[in-house]
Amino acid sequence: MTKTVYVVSDSVGETAELLVKAVASQFNGGVVEIQHFSYVQNIEDLELILTQAKNNDAIIAYTIVVPFLKQFLDEKAKEEGIFAVDLLNPLMQAFRAKFNSEPKSEPGLMRKLDENYFRRVEAIEFAVKYDDGQDVRGIRHADIVLIGVSRTSKTPLSMYLANKIFKVANVPLVPEIAPPEELFNIPKNKCVGLVITPNKLNEIRIERLKNLGLTAQANYANLGRILEELDYAEKIMKRIGCPVINVSNKAVEETADVILAMFKKRGV
Template structure:
């Protein structure tokens, strides 16, 4: 019985690209038995030696995506010694790109995996911000990197989303004098809590516009100066009790406030950006 042809796929990352290319090539052959064996995260010569000691006994070839020159050269020399054909998928593309862009590639293993991890971390943070927006689920307070506290219209939601795009998990909690704050805010590090406050005149303008947008009268209690002052006094008293940092967002764009918060997090060892 004829032995299978084995395609060894070696990569300094997960090896998915090399395996897909190998399978695409194999699909062009109608006869014979073929097998792919993937070896990801190749980081040293010893791993290559072990793989080739196995491969030299097989009817095989090697497809690889190694970007580190030393490993690539070692593999080529060793495979040549055993008369094993090799296909380098990365070098021709890197060389062509180098001619176009005019500078050397980084030759750093696993870059695409790191980019993917960063992307998925951002997606996770955005989903977190949506799930724990406006105090909908107070369980998020203990899971969050940052907790935003503030009365209505102090930019809690847009700030949460902006910070989520910086890979931070943010929960935000609305403060209303008539509703006790959730117990969870007293159980987390106060340095993870950011209080948001604003000038009552500015809040009055914002709330009146909000009511108009909703088709409601701008004379509602929600937008009255007396009500707003009472809410601010209540929220600032609670923030003082918590001992958390407080930011006045009256004349700040969301990006500016977010920049202040990001700077604060860089000095807090309990928060990883």
């Protein structure tokens, strides 16, 4: 004979269903009829579920975290002789005792965490795909576009902001290469220019060349070349009309905070 289990939740109810199936596999060949009651938000919903459960001789397995709903379900099920099992309560009590704090009692928090996780992964993948101007199509789809000469922290800044769930593309500005037209066709406040003092950039590039086993005399670290690049980048930034941040003495986190503050101010 097939047994019926009502899975009741003030959220989706995925956790309850998985646990019910795991337990059911130990009985009756795992054959149970599961009926879902998701997003239960009021007493009226519970009254209807309890009536049906009693008429169908069903077990209620629930993951309800809203206190007044849980209390009503527990009390009413006991009165009516219905098996109602709170699947979260044992672990909730253990957390309460161990951490000496109270739960938020807010439904759907796990789904919100999962959604944020996947959005973060998507943003990181976006930053990798559209790093260093690899594909200019990303400019139109990015939340933030970083521009600047080489070694102005565009890549690490892109990854840091991606972890804050922003899709970031970055484009290097090089005098010999015309900037992509897409930069001039997006809202100017979506683009952020990164500048740095010539001497600081010279130091960074010399160190970079040493790490690569190359001579510090290469044109890449030549001060005249650096001045040419910075002048070119400044002209592009002025043409776009984007905000500009001097990263000379800023850690990546500091620069990111400045950018996030700008976007927060705009209500993004």
